[in-house]
Amino acid sequence: MSKDTSSPTEKLFGSKTRAKLLRLFFENPEKSFYVREMTRVIDEQINSVRRELLNLESIGVIKNETFDNKIYYSANLKHPFYRPLIDIFSKKIDTEREKDVKATTWEEYIRPVKNYLNGLIVTNRLPGQDGVDLVIIGNDKTKKLTRWAEVVEKKLGKPINYVIMTPEDFTYRKSVRDRFVLDIFEMEISEIIDPEKIIKE
Numbered sequence: 323m324s325k326d327t328s329s330p331t332e333k334l335f336g337s338k339t340r341a342k343l344l345r346l347f348f349e350n351p352e353k354s355f356y357v358r359e360m361t362r363v364i365d366e367q368i369n370s371v372r373r374e375l376l377n378l379e380s381i382g383v384i385k386n387e388t389f390d391n392k393i394y395y396s397a398n399l400k401h402p403f404y405r406p407l408i409d410i411f412s413k414k415i416d417t418e419r420e421k422d423v424k425a426t427t428w429e430e431y432i433r434p435v436k437n438y439l440n441g442l443i444v445t446n447r448l449p450g451q452d453g454v455d456l457v458i459i460g461n462d463k464t465k466k467l468t469r470w471a472e473v474v475e476k477k478l479g480k481p482i483n484y485v486i487m488t489p490e491d492f493t494y495r496k497s498v499r500d501r502f503v504l505d506i507f508e509m510e511i512s513e514i515i516d517p518e519k520i521i522k523e
Contacts, residue, residue, distance in 0.1 A: 339370045340377065347384055347397040348411035351404075353430055354387070354394035383407065389434045389473055390466065428513045431477070435460075435470045440489045441520045443506060444513035447483070453509050456484035459492050459520060489520055 335341045342364040346355065357375070361368045375395060378384045385398045398404065432439055441459035456474070460467050471484045487495075495503045516522050 337374060339364070339366045340374045342366060343371065343374050343378065344383075344407060345411045347378075347395070348407045351397040351399060351408065351412075352427060354396035356392045356394050360395070387473060387476075389470065392434070394434070428515060431474055432515060434473075435466055438462075438464075438466050439515070440518050441492070442513070442515040443511060443521060445506065446510040446512045453483070453505060454485050455482040457492075457506055458484055458486045459489055460486065461488055462486045489518070493520060 335344065343360065346360065346364055355363070357368065357371060360375075361371050364371070375384070375386075379386065379395075383398055383401050383403055384395050386393050386395045388394075397407075428442065428444060432442060439458065439460045441457075443457040443459075445453060445455055445457075447453050447455050456471065458467050458471060462468055467486050471482070471486070475482045492503070514521055
C-alpha cells in the first residue's frame, strides 16, 4: 500500500488544488489573480483550478471581478471565515491580527491598466473636502481608464472623485501653474505613481 503523502491542510480541505488555492489567496489577501496565472503559481492543471474556483466561489470565500476581458479572483475580505482562513494559511498571522483588513496596494490596483497609465496621484481627501481622490494620467480613448476607476471605486467601497487627464494636458496645466493642478499638490498626497516622470519633473 502506498504511503499517503497529503499534507494536513490537504486532508482537512479534501483537495490538494483547493488547499493550494486557499493558501495562495489567504497568504496574499491584498492580491488578485487570473486563472492561468494561478495554474503557473500553484503548478496545477487548469481544469482542476477552474473546478475548485467554482467550489470556493459558491461558498463565498473568494470573489471575482472582470476587467479587460480577464476574470480576476481574490479572497473575500468580508466573509465570516476570512480571519480563520488567514490564521490557517497566512505566514503573517501576527501582523494580520494587529491590523484591520489590509488595503490593496496601488501597485496592485493599477496592474490591469499598467500599459494605459502614464501616472497616478492618490490624495487623502477628507469627507466633505473639495478636490479629487484620484488624478489619473493617461489616454482614455477606449474608456479603459474610466472602467478601471469604477472598479477601484467598488473595491474601496465608497464614492470617489476622480479626473482623467492626458499626459499632454497635465504637463501643460502644470507648466502654466493651472489652479486645479496647484490645488492637487496642496492636498495631502498618499501615493504618486510616476513611471514616466510626468508628475515630479
